[in-house]
Amino acid sequence: MIDGVSRQLIELLQQGLPLVSRPYTEIAKKLHLTEDEVLIRVAKLKQQGIIKRLGVVVNHRRLGYKANAMVVFDVPDSLISQIGDHVSQFNFVNLCYQRPRQGDQWPYSLYCMIHGKNKETVLKQLDHLIESCGLQQFKREVLFSKQCFKQRGALYQALEKQQKVISNG
Amino acid sequence: MLSSLHKQLLNDFQQDLPLSATPYQDVADSLGVAEDEVLDAFKELQDQQFIARIGSVIAPNLIGTSSLVAMSVPENHLQSVAEIINQYPEVNHNYERDNRFNLWFVLVAKDSESLQQVMADMELQTGYKMLYLPLLADYFINLGFELDFDD
Numbered sequence: 522m523i524d525g526v527s528r529q530l531i532e533l534l535q536q537g538l539p540l541v542s543r544p545y546t547e548i549a550k551k552l553h554l555t556e557d558e559v560l561i562r563v564a565k566l567k568q569q570g571i572i573k574r575l576g577v578v579v580n581h582r583r584l585g586y587k588a589n590a591m592v593v594f595d596v597p598d599s600l601i602s603q604i605g606d607h608v609s610q611f612n613f614v615n616l617c618y619q620r621p622r623q624g625d626q627w628p629y630s631l632y633c634m635i636h637g638k639n640k641e642t643v644l645k646q647l648d649h650l651i652e653s654c655g656l657q658q659f660k661r662e663v664l665f666s667k668q669c670f671k672q673r674g675a676l677y678q679a680l681e682k683q684q685k686v687i688s689n690g
Numbered sequence: 691m692l693s694s695l696h697k698q699l700l701n702d703f704q705q706d707l708p709l710s711a712t713p714y715q716d717v718a719d720s721l722g723v724a725e726d727e728v729l730d731a732f733k734e735l736q737d738q739q740f741i742a743r744i745g746s747v748i749a750p751n752l753i754g755t756s757s758l759v760a761m762s763v764p765e766n767h768l769q770s771v772a773e774i775i776n777q778y779p780e781v782n783h784n785y786e787r788d789n790r791f792n793l794w795f796v797l798v799a800k801d802s803e804s805l806q807q808v809m810a811d812m813e814l815q816t817g818y819k820m821l822y823l824p825l826l827a828d829y830f831i832n833l834g835f836e837l838d839f840d841d
Contacts, residue, residue, distance in 0.1 A: 531752075537743035538707070540732050542725065545711055556711055564709060571749055576707045578742040579700055584837060591787065591794070605829030612836045619827040620758065627760070627791065627821055636835065664787040664794070670772040671784040671795070 523571060526552060527562055534563070534575065586636045588643045588665065593629035595622070595660040601631055607654045608633050613646045628660065640665060692740075692839070695723065695731050700740065701837050707744065750825055755805055756798045757824040760791040761816070768792060771816045780808050791821065 523531075529552055538544045549559045566572040581589075596604050601619055608631070609617040616634040635650075637643035644663075651657055692700075698721055708716035714732070718725040735741045750756065763771045768786065772793060775781055784795035799805040809820055 531746065531748060534746035535748065537745040538713070540714070540729050540736070540744070542714065542729075543711060544713065560709065560711065567709070571752060572746045573749055574705050575709070575746045576704045577700060577744055578747065579704065579835060579837065580739055580742050581835065583739050584700070586837075602827065602829070605827065609830040614830070615835065617829040618825055619829070620823040621826060623821050623823070627823075632758075638838075662789060664789045664791075667786040667788055669783075669785050671776045671781060 523566070523569075526554070527566060530559065530562055531566065531572070534572070538575075581636050585638050588637045588640045590635045590637075590640075590643045590647065591664045591666075592633050592635065592647060593662050593664070594631040594656055595628045596631045596656075598630070604654055604656070605631060608650065608656075611646075611650055611653070613637065613643075614650070629662070693731070695721070695727065696735060696740075697837075697839050699728070699731055699735065701839075703744075704835060750828055754798050754800050755802050755824075756796055757805060757822060759795055759797055759809065760821040760823060761793040761818050762791045763793050763816075763818055765792075771818065774815050775812060778808060778812065780805075 530548065533548050533551060539547045541547060543556065545559045545563075546556045549556045552559065554562075563572070563575065567575065605617055605619060608614055613635055614633050615636050616632070618632045619630055620632055622628050622630055633650075635643050635646055637646060643665075647663065651661075699717070703717060707713045708720075710716055712725075714728045715725045718728045721728070732741070732744065736743075761771070761775075772784060772786070775793070775795060776784055778797075780797045780799050782796045782798060784793070786792055787794050797805055797808060799808055809822065813820060
């Protein structure tokens with residue numbers, strides 16, 4: 522679906538767009554492309570949905586959004602895509618995924634993430650979400666984050682480099 | 691303190707920076723300020739870590755294979771188990787959460803075989819079983835995050 526050059530382009534965009542007047546010229550130089558060629562590729566990657574967005578990535582914690590809840594629901598398979606689409610439309614929901622149930626010990630299929638300034642706000646937003654999406658009938662658990670042991674690991678970056686080698690080779 | 695320009699830059703350009711050769715000039719034009727002011731304000735936001743980056747957010751599982759993993763670890767072992775887990779370069783976003791499954795992290799590996807190997811090794815090293823929770827469907831359309839600066 523994407524060639525080696527676009528993969529390298531994504532790696533550079535993941536690191537961040539340079540804060541200069543003509544940022545795509547800098548990226549183009551590294552890829553031996555013209556600025557126009559880079560812009561066309563970026564537009565295509567966005568159109569294909571490979572780049573979900575290209576903009577400001579904020580640091581929630583630093584901006585005072587310190588409460589983070591992962592909420593899991595046991596939604597029947599027949600309803601999950603409809604409910605997942607509905608849940609993801611709320612602007613306080615940050616992620617919304619289906620994951621496999623793990624028997625009785627963890628019977629949940631729908632996961633969503635809510636960031637807020639404090640637990641109280643997050644729980645209010647969750648109540649609103651549950652009511653609006655008709656989630657009352659499903660078993661659920663709310664997991665607030667406590668301490669963060671680690672953010673981004675080394676392998677993610679190593680893999681990006683490795684992918685470049687594979688794509689080129 | 692955040693100026694009104696800082697706040698506009700934080701809130702209004704998460705989904706999309708204008709896709710043009712001169713995105714910062716375009717942002718400046720839309721806000722009625724000079725390009726240098728926009729560049730300086732973005733630099734300040736980055737230096738003070740209000741912004742992680744101005745860049746792309748890509749679809750999951752595009753680079754390698756990843757999975758969410760959960761563990762149930764007794765409180766008195768949590769710190770030492772978290773340290774063992776952190777030593778693996780495949781580990782990202784390792785958090786304690788207030789649940790019987792209290793340790794949650796994301797594993798990233800080059801393919802699903804190496805992901806399974808890492809998990810098997812972790813279970814051996816820590817002595818605790820794991821829940822393997824890979825992504826089946828992604829319903830989220832990432833439109834960025836609406837910030838409230840009122841308080």
